[in-house]
Amino acid sequence: MSAAFGLSSARTQKRMENSGAVASDFVRNGRLTMKGTFEGRSAIFVFGFHAKKGLNHKTVYIASSGDAASDRALYEGFRQAYNIRFGKTDERAAPNLRAEGRIVLQNSWKPDKNTIISLSCNPEVKNRFPGESPGDYPIHLSYNFLKWSQ
Secondary structure, three states, X not given: OOOOOOOOHHHHHHHHHXXXXXXXXXXXXXXXXXXXXXXXXXXXXXXXXXXXXEEEEEEEEEOOOOOHHHXXXXXXXXXXXXXXXXXXXXXXXXXXXXXXXXXXXXXXXEEEOOEEEEEEEOOOOOOOOOOOOHHHOOEEEEEEEOOOOO
């Protein structure tokens, strides 16, 4: 997730490969998908690119450890760290877009006028061991750079 906003897709991919990630899909429609590790867990990385300005969106979907309590502890650790760094925000329950009648816990921070950081946790992920879909990963961390709209 250390790839800086504005990097080209080729430089972002190279930077992630240097960290041990592998491309799982080619750049299509301004998106690059890679697989790797994040905080010692399997993860899917999705990067979005503005046609002329480069990287403007990055999301990591973090796999479950297989233990709901451990997943919740990692999520809480992220939440506390971001609250310390960017100011306290309230956690809110939001509807799960993938499963009707279910909730997702969400947090958002706006460290500057152009960036939004979102952290979410799906405490009800049924598949404790991830499949190929980001929806099978309980913790999502997303950075959006708003200055460049697509």
